[in-house]
Amino acid sequence: MVKYLRENGVDIMFYLDDGLGMSEGYSECQNISEFIRSSLELAGFLINEHKSIFDPVQCLKWLGLIWDSVIFILAVSKRRLNDTKESLDNILKKVPIISARQLAQFTGRIIHTCMSPVMRTVTSLVTRHLYFAIENTKSWDSVFDIAYTKCVLAEELRFWSDSLTNLNQKKFVNDTSSNIVMYSDAGNLAACALTVEVNEKVCHSTWREYDKNMSST
Template identity: 35%
Template sequence: MESGTSCINVKNRLKNSLDFWKNINASKFILDLIENGYKIPLINEPESVLLRNNKSALEHKDFVEKAVQELIDASLIKEVSNRPHVVNPLTVSINSSGKGRLILDLRHVNKQVVYSKIKFEDWKTASQFLTSDCFGFAFDLKAGYHHINIFPNHQKYLGFSWKFGETVKYFVFTVLPFGLCSAGYVFTKVVRPLIAHWRKDGIKITVYLDDGLCLAETEKPCCEQSVRVKNDLILSGFVPNKDKCIWTPVQTLVWLGFTWNLKSSLMELPLIKIENFINLIDVILSKAFKVKIRLLAKLCGKIISFSPAIGNVTQIMTRCT
């Protein structure tokens, strides 16, 4: 999923920091990926196709053109003179706040990508480090996936087209796009050497994709670890998102959608989640006996997602009888 907001230039930052990755004993696979780009693991080569852009992209022409230009300016895509092997559709998604996202629809390519299983860290991992009255800091990586280059010979599978005026132009992604089904797997594999590097020194850190949370029993070591982690991220080539990072140790913060009350070792529901939940209930009640199954499924999904904060009662309350 490619945002239509300004793109920071993260291209080649990991590659330019290759010595750091060697020094933390990253595997040969990771070093090759950083140096030469990610080679998409394919079952078979995807069939060469030219797929039309989806209706949502055509309806938001100005937004698409702006987003494409931002991607060009950040060197995340490049224009090519010949039609790419696969020309994938573009889609625009508008969220509840009205923010648009430009999406590369890679369903055609994903059919031929080897499935790789990986266990993601999450709130359960972080909760193992929770102690009463502890401190923590959190970080977020700017344009996380875009730090990873795509192997040049595989960029032809990540193509798309757009008509500027009367001219059709072709582009390919040169970095890892969100639409690729193996993106989460490979990004997590890249981050893991960093996690191991920190944990061997006793740093209690959890990273889910590009969101990190570190906990320490007291404020002083938490502050020292915050400086260490921030410096290591920069040395590795990753760009922290300064607007979302919390480097100063705190005892209350929001991470992965939940409020972490570190003073009492509790995970709580943020007010916005509660308000959205109540609003959804009001919508369902207003429908009387004509409620769509989709809305009920959405309600059940929200209740289940609350389980980190309110426990297994969410399973009981959503069980079919």
């Protein structure tokens, strides 16, 4: 069916039984919508009218994401974002004693739900220590005793506490112009970065013993 629709000039995406079609203008989009509906009916598919939107719109929720063609952004739905915040709040309330089950619930919502299309690689980069900790537990009821100001697990939790809402937006059209030029390098003992033409700020840090052991090289 997807091949047939695309061969007939329909720009459409499918995930299992969920589809999203698009076009530039309202009238053209309406014609495409009617063509998709009739094609599905002729092919013998039973359409769930309650869950389907055949009237063209510029903002809708699909696969847990908000697709907004008015301001050209992609965002995680409010319900999923609130569920993730609730998981994080439940963890922070119990710091320094938290369970592997709680960590897995929160980390799963960051990595394996619809966060990644919006927040991109940061979902993997800033959950890696949480994920390592979960993988090395003996059971879901295992507990971690963390110091919120020192532990790398706490640093990742604090990052999401500060940034989860702010990261919930991705533009359809990327601005390719560079705002800041940065040079960075890292060695066995330390790392350093330099910004160019922005007051030439220099950042540097030495690795902790734990960080040294995490190096991929």
